[in-house]
Amino acid sequence: MSSTNANVDRLSLLPDVLLAHILSLMPTKSAVGTSILSKRWKSCWTLVHSFDFHYIDHIPDSDTFLSFVDRVLKLCKTSQVKLFRLHCSESLIGNTNVPKWINEAVKLNVCELDIQVIIRELPLSLFTCKTLTTLRLAIGGCDSDVLNVPSIPSGVTLPCLKTLDIHVFNEPFVNVCKLIYACPILESLSLSLEKRRWREDNQEYSFNIPTLKRFELKTPRCTSSISKVVLNVPNVEYLILGGFLSSVFVMEDLMSLVEATVLYSEVEYKHLVIELLKGLSGVKSLSWSTSTFGVPLDFPLPKFPNLKRLEFKRFSCFGWFLMFEVLQQSCELEHLCIEEPEEICWKEPQSVPTCVLLKLRSMKFISFKRRECDIKFIEYLLANAKVLKTLTITSEIWPPVDEMRLCEQFMKFPSASGCCEIQFVRKWSHFYNKLA
Incomplete structure (x- = not known):
């Protein structure tokens, strides 16, 4: 290759549209x-289709930031903005600049808006945008921390919006309802509700969202009575629940549910655990990580006829009981994973769940600590799981000699399966495969 060819700036030879696409992947x-x-690059950035503005990360003061965003939007030549992201934690940005920028993005036929700002009002144009497909809002007011959505006239919708992600503070429901009702083809909904001040409200909010496929809800601890919210989502496939389990929502008609993840840090009302499990009874994959202290043991659990995969994480003694109760009701379960159970005195169940005997093909124990209760559980599993193919033990760093000793101990246990492979996995290493 000649020296002339070696010095050619091939990147600069690319067409403007391709350079603009590359620049759109960068922070603005x-x-x-x-x-x-160079002169070649002087105006390439004006053709970018994605804008990513972070006040904290890039700009030293608010005046510079305001001027920068104004200049970028003024010189922008693209006909459609695919992404407009604005993350500002500084209240000095003001209540007039952000609505002005959002209005400009709407005029540029924005598809995805990601707004995290401290502001009291949002422009009406945001909620009448015909091109918007994704909307993420994390909005706080400077004084009262309230999301203020302008009045939405009847009949106005966000006709193309499929993804709605809202993080709001205090008394958010009236405004949240306005947004949800304005989305006739909504497929993914994420609600994160913060703070603990809730006004007294005895109304029942009922949502019928037949198009919804994914729903994520994080609820706060409530210090007063709150509204009952009923969600009818017959086509939801993925459900994620977290925060504090209280009577904020009632889920109904989850017949299409494929995967559910429960991540509650606290449970206020005992019966809600059982009611929640009833609502999840048709799920195919369930991940459960929540406080189960005080779960009423005399409440019958529902059957889980479709459950194939179950994960139990960071649970106490009541969690062991609850897990085996779920196993008893899950005749088709094939994959089981448990992670970081608390140390308790092992008490062998009175009967062996049908799924353990006839269906369970893989078992994973994460953060195995070689405690007596952990080892007793493994012994119980090997003695009863007739079709178990793989037992994976994941632990912190162990000396190889300890793995060998533990493997030898497991090999002495009676094994109902004739072809179970035991895999020891360190978090930083490859598999150590042993045959049981």
Whole structure:
């Protein structure tokens, strides 16, 4: 290759549309910074289709940030903005600049809006945008921490919106309802509700969202009575629940549910655990990580006829009981994973669940600590799981000699399966495969 060819700037030879696409993958400040490279690059950034503005990360003061965003939007030449992201934790940005920028993004036929700002009002144009497909809002007011959504006239919708992700503070429900009702083809909904001040409200909010496929809800601890919210989501496939389990929502008609993840840190009302499990009875994959202290043991659990995969994480003695109760009701379970159970005195169940005897093919024990209760559980599993193919033990760093000793101990246990492979996995290493 000649020296002339070796020095050719091939990147600069690319067409404008391709250079603009590359610059759109960068933070906007970095994309604009390429204008100083050469005359060829001077105006390439004006064709970018994605804008990513972070006040804290890139700009030293609010006046500079305001001028920068104004200049970028003024010189923008794209006909459609695919992404407009604005993350500002500084209240000095003001209540007039952000609505102005959002209005500009709407005029540029924005598809995805990601807004995290401290502001009291949002422009009406945001909620009448015909091109918007994804909307993420994390909005706080400077004084009262309230999301203020402008009045939405009847009949106005967000006709193309499929993904709605809202993080709001205090008394959010009236405004949240407005947004949800304005989305006729909504497929993914995420609600994160913060703070503990809730006004007294005895109304029942009922949502019928037949198009919803994914629902995520994080609820706060409530210090007063709150509204009952009923969600009718017959086509939801993925459900994630977290925060504090209380009577915020009632889920109904989950017949299409494929996967559910429960991540509650606290449970206020005992019966809600059982009611929640009833609502999840049709799920195919369940991940459960929540406080189960005080779960009423005399409440019958529902059957889980479709459950194939079950994960239990960080549970106490009541969690062991609850897990075996779920196993008893899950005749088709094939994959089981438990993670970081508390140390308790092992008490062998009075009967062996049908799924353990006839269906369970793989078992994973994460953060195995070689405690007596952990080893007793493994012994119980090997003695009863007739079709078990793989037992995976994941632990912290162990000396190889300890793995060998533990494997030898497991090999002495009676094994109902004639072809179970035991795999020891360190978090930083490859598999150590042993045959049981």
